[in-house]
Every structure is written in structure tokens, then in C-alpha cells.
Amino acid sequence: MQLVVCLKFMSELKSISPLDGRYQNDVKDLSPIFSESALMKYRLIIEIEYLLALSHEPKIKEVREFNDEDRVNLRMIYEKFSEEEALKVKKIEKTTNHDVKSVEYYLKDKLKKINGLKDYLEFVHFALTSEDVNNLAYSLMLKDGVAVYLRSLRTLLKELKSLSWANKNVALLSLTHGQPASPTTVGKELAVFYYRLFRQLDVLSQIKLQGKFSGAVGNWSAQAAAYGRVDWPAFSQTFIESFGLEFNPLTTQIESHDGLAQVYHALIRINNIIRDLNQDVWLYISRGVLKQHKVKGEVGSSTMPHKINPWKFENSDGNLGLANALLSQLANQLPVSKLQRDLSDSTALRNQGAALAYALLALKSTLDGLARLEVDRQAAQAELDNHWEILAEPIQVVLRRLGYDQPYEKLKQLTRGVRITRAALQQLVRGLKIPKPKKDQLLKLTPEKYIGLAAKLVEKYLK
Known part of the structure; x- marks a missing residue:
């Protein structure tokens, strides 16, 4: 042993x-x-x-x-x-x-x-050419490899769904263009990634890879010469479909690889969504609204003892880049072949396993990273408390409804580029000449309550 x-x-x-x-x-x-x-x-x-x-x-x-x-x-x-x-x-x-x-x-x-x-x-x-065997073999390999990958992707979806529900009401300061904006919730923001990945998983799952089995130049020439009475296209279709592949009747020596390219492109889109998730989580950690668990024995820095780096998400990013580089090359290379055949697809296809492996490795790193996270509710609340100016939006919209003269322009003059405190904003509201019920409504409004339908969106679309 x-x-x-x-x-x-x-x-x-x-x-x-x-x-x-x-x-x-x-x-x-x-x-x-x-x-x-x-x-x-x-x-x-x-x-x-x-x-x-x-x-x-x-x-x-x-x-x-x-x-x-x-x-x-x-x-x-x-x-x-x-x-x-x-x-x-x-x-x-x-x-x-x-x-x-x-x-x-x-x-x-x-x-x-x-x-x-x-x-x-x-x-x-x-009566076969090598490509008759190879195209079916490589398609079956990719089909089986994607099945392994999808198991981990479904695990990621499950984790995102769980985190979305658990944090659907946890208010979070949004940043648009890097600047404070109308609040959202942690759960709703994670739900965005769940929804995007769920759609792409459905797309990837429905792609049916094709196969050919038609000899040296795609005409069943040798087969027909030996056994002219056999319906070779029908024979080949039955054979190919027995492997769960789709029959491609019109090819050169090689299968056109358009189906393979579809899979590669679907994987690229999934990888890009995970990259987007990694980036957002990394920034939330940087802001302090997400914190990472300490893992006993781990080292964050060889010289700075205090550090807990978001290295799982950074590792994922690096491997997603490698996966997409290979997948993009494969998707661009394989559908292009000189006349009836050249050998460029053969050497390229040997790398589809590496492309999928980098994608799987990245996905697992993201999963590991998410498992180490929790929301720092105090930090999230502190961010919101520091930016009462974000309530300028609901105030000006309510004033529009009431027929107030140029509400957007007046709120802009008071709040643009300025950090407003709770006291200052409520003083502004008290001075408005509007019906008391509406004034009371605006006075009760706080940044953490201004989350719109965020929680309901999670409940409705992540059932």
C-alpha cells in the first residue's frame, strides 16, 4: 500500500x-x-x-x-x-x-x-475509415464527460438555491458603476446566477451530438461496392442512434463537428456565468459583507499571518480561463476542414478532455468557496446606514405620482454626489408639502426596507 x-x-x-x-x-x-x-x-x-x-x-x-x-x-x-x-x-x-x-x-x-x-x-x-470509428468514440466520450460535469453543476445549483432562500430578506447595498445604488438582497443576487445557470444547463442537456458512419468520403462507396443490396444509410442510422447519437447523413470523410461546437459553446457560456459569480462574490468579500470561515491549518499569506484570501474563487477564475481558451479553440477549429479531410481535428479532439477537466476543476473550486462563506449582516447593515441618499429614488417617484413639480431635479440638486444622513433625509421629507399619509410612508422608509420585490422574486422563481 x-x-x-x-x-x-x-x-x-x-x-x-x-x-x-x-x-x-x-x-x-x-x-x-x-x-x-x-x-x-x-x-x-x-x-x-x-x-x-x-x-x-x-x-x-x-x-x-x-x-x-x-x-x-x-x-x-x-x-x-x-x-x-x-x-x-x-x-x-x-x-x-x-x-x-x-x-x-x-x-x-x-x-x-x-x-x-x-x-x-x-x-x-x-469498409470503414478511421473517422467512422473516431467521430462516434469522441462524441460518446464527450457525452459521458458532460454527464459527469453536470452532476457537479447541479450541486452548484442546489447550493445557490439554498443560499438564495436563506438570504432572500438580507438587505444589501447595490453598486451600479461602482457607486451606491438602490438596495437589493443577498438572496436575490445569488438567485440571478442560479437562474442563468439553470437555463444554460437546460440548453446543454438538450444538445444531441451527431455521428457519421459513411466511409472514406461520406458516400458509403466501399460498402455499396461490396454489398449493393444493403441500405447502408438506414443501417448506419440505426447503428448510430443505438448509442444515443443523432445520424448525420451528409458529410465528407469527417463528421462536421457542429454538434461538438454547440456543446463547447454551451460550456463557455456556463463558465462565463460562473466567472461572473466568482467576481461578484470576490467583491462582496472585499467589501466585508461576505466573510470566510477560517480553516484550521491553512495559510493565507507566507508573510501576513492575518489573511484569509478568497483563493478558491481566484483558482476557479484561472481554470475557467484555461477551459474557455481550449473550448473556444475547439469550437473554432473543428467545424473547419480542408476539402474532404485534414488531420487538424484529430490532434485538437484529444484535448476536449482537458477543456472539460479545467471547467470541472473550476466549478468544484467555486463550490468549495461558497461552502466557506457566510453573510456578515452587521457589515451589510453598516453599508446601508452610511448611504441614506439612495432613498432619493423612491422619494422622487412618489412625488411624481403626487404631481410634485420637478421632483427628480430637486432631489438631484440635494443628493447627487453627496452622502446624506438619516436625519438630513427625514428633515427633507418633513419639509415636503404632500399629504400626511404619504409623508408618513416616506418617513418610515429605510435603506434596508427598500428592497422592492427581491424576496418575492426568490420565492416565485426558485421554487
């Missing part, structure tokens, strides 16, 4: 990417989906399921219909695919210098050892 732990730390220390080193534990759920070994496994799934599909096609007489034992034996190849088996594929690749062909040869070697299947070796990867 001690040796295993030692080897793990040595591996982390030698990793080029912090995703496989420092942050490996935070993104470990993505490793079985996006690693090199995982890519091999997804390719094997496509190759084996394709062979099984060929066996079900009655017009392909040369491949008998496989029985239950055959199906179990074939699927066991990818279900029990291990690192040891992945090394065998890499060994083959040293000779072929072609990753997909290496998987094909590996699978053929496996079939030779299964009774009753060695006669069908040449129907492995039959």
Missing part, C-alpha cells in the same frame, strides 16, 4: 499537466473517459458493436448471426479492457504508427482466440 501511494505521488510530481498532477484527485472521474486507454476502449466499443450489427444484417451472408455466447464474448473484450490490454495496443502502434489500425489489429488477435469467430476477422473495421 505504501509503495502504491509513493508511486502515485511520484507520478503526480512528474506530470506535465497539473490536471494529472496537482489536481488529479479533483478530476479523477474524467480519467476513465478521456485518457488514452479510455479512447482505445471507446474505439473498441464501436468496432465490436459494428461487427455485431453486421451479423444482424440478413443481406450480409458471409457473417452468420452471432449467438448469445458470441455476443457476451465479444462485449467482454471492451468491458474488461484494462491498462495491461491498452499496453498491447500501444505495442502494436509502435509498428503501425496508426492508432485506429492498432485497435483493429488488437481486436483481430482477440477474435482468433474465441471459438467460432476467427472466420470473421476481415469483417472487423469492414
Whole structure:
């Protein structure tokens, strides 16, 4: 056990990417989906399921219909695919210098050892181009990776909803253009981020990735040459849809990647919303209206002992930037290909796991940061008490309703750029020539009470 732990730390220390080193534990759920070994496994799934599909096609007489034992034996190849088996594929690749062909040869070697299947070796990867396998594999990887990511995103939504409800009535001084403005509540401001993220989660969840399975230039040319009586588009559609993907009938050698780009762009929007949340929380901490719990043993500064830095939100920001840089490059690069095919998409696609990992890492950092927060109600109240001039807005609006002459202009003259005390504002109200009920209403108004429908908005839209 001690040796295993030692080897793990040595591996982390030698990793080029912090995703496989420092942050490996935070993104470990993505490793079985996006690693090199995982890519091999997804390719094997496509190759084996394709062979099984060929066996079900009655017009392909040369491949008998496989029985239950055959199906179990074939699927066991990818279900029990291990690192040891992945090394065998890499060994083959040293000779072929072609990753997909290496998987094909590996699978053929496996079939030779299964009774009753060695006669069908040449129907492995039959009439396919590498992209037929790769586009489905990469789409399934992204589909599964996004499912992992969405679990954490839903956790963030749950946390934001809880914080919104808990603080729906806690008044907070707004700042527009960095200047004191009409109050809001802590809960309502967090609800804004909940609502934005909820909408984008819905968008991301509904994107259906596409797949192609139509050969070297998208015309099923080799398939039709070998078996002209088979309806290859229909065969391919059934095969692709069996993986929960959408059939793309019109492509070149490569699938157009527009669906992948949709996912990347959806993730970018989600990341930007989380960046906005991080920034606002960071500023609330800076103002003192949010405070962070002390974590025993942690150090805020190597020289200033008193510090508790909002480093979780800063860490999140940095990783969101990295995620968006990769996602943006992927979204711009992949839908563009020279004529029927170039290899630029191949090297780019290998990085979609890193892009999603940075996004997941950032999301988890934000979650950790939120768990350390609480509202400093005294600080929030002190801010409001220092800015009674913000009540100039409701006063001038009430005066407008009463037909008062130029109320906005008169309040502007008295309050613009000036800090007004409670006593000064109430003296102003007492001097107004308006009906007593309205005057009493304005005298009862305080900054913490001037929150409009903030609490009701949380109750209505965050049920």
C-alpha cells in the first residue's frame, strides 16, 4: 500500500499537466473517459458493436448471426479492457504508427482466440475509415464527460438555491458603476446566477451530438461496392442512434463537428456565468459583507499571518480561463476542414478532455468557496446606514405620482454626489408639502426596507 501511494505521488510530481498532477484527485472521474486507454476502449466499443450489427444484417451472408455466447464474448473484450490490454495496443502502434489500425489489429488477435469467430476477422473495421470509428468514440466520450460535469453543476445549483432562500430578506447595498445604488438582497443576487445557470444547463442537456458512419468520403462507396443490396444509410442510422447519437447523413470523410461546437459553446457560456459569480462574490468579500470561515491549518499569506484570501474563487477564475481558451479553440477549429479531410481535428479532439477537466476543476473550486462563506449582516447593515441618499429614488417617484413639480431635479440638486444622513433625509421629507399619509410612508422608509420585490422574486422563481 505504501509503495502504491509513493508511486502515485511520484507520478503526480512528474506530470506535465497539473490536471494529472496537482489536481488529479479533483478530476479523477474524467480519467476513465478521456485518457488514452479510455479512447482505445471507446474505439473498441464501436468496432465490436459494428461487427455485431453486421451479423444482424440478413443481406450480409458471409457473417452468420452471432449467438448469445458470441455476443457476451465479444462485449467482454471492451468491458474488461484494462491498462495491461491498452499496453498491447500501444505495442502494436509502435509498428503501425496508426492508432485506429492498432485497435483493429488488437481486436483481430482477440477474435482468433474465441471459438467460432476467427472466420470473421476481415469483417472487423469492414469498409470503414478511421473517422467512422473516431467521430462516434469522441462524441460518446464527450457525452459521458458532460454527464459527469453536470452532476457537479447541479450541486452548484442546489447550493445557490439554498443560499438564495436563506438570504432572500438580507438587505444589501447595490453598486451600479461602482457607486451606491438602490438596495437589493443577498438572496436575490445569488438567485440571478442560479437562474442563468439553470437555463444554460437546460440548453446543454438538450444538445444531441451527431455521428457519421459513411466511409472514406461520406458516400458509403466501399460498402455499396461490396454489398449493393444493403441500405447502408438506414443501417448506419440505426447503428448510430443505438448509442444515443443523432445520424448525420451528409458529410465528407469527417463528421462536421457542429454538434461538438454547440456543446463547447454551451460550456463557455456556463463558465462565463460562473466567472461572473466568482467576481461578484470576490467583491462582496472585499467589501466585508461576505466573510470566510477560517480553516484550521491553512495559510493565507507566507508573510501576513492575518489573511484569509478568497483563493478558491481566484483558482476557479484561472481554470475557467484555461477551459474557455481550449473550448473556444475547439469550437473554432473543428467545424473547419480542408476539402474532404485534414488531420487538424484529430490532434485538437484529444484535448476536449482537458477543456472539460479545467471547467470541472473550476466549478468544484467555486463550490468549495461558497461552502466557506457566510453573510456578515452587521457589515451589510453598516453599508446601508452610511448611504441614506439612495432613498432619493423612491422619494422622487412618489412625488411624481403626487404631481410634485420637478421632483427628480430637486432631489438631484440635494443628493447627487453627496452622502446624506438619516436625519438630513427625514428633515427633507418633513419639509415636503404632500399629504400626511404619504409623508408618513416616506418617513418610515429605510435603506434596508427598500428592497422592492427581491424576496418575492426568490420565492416565485426558485421554487
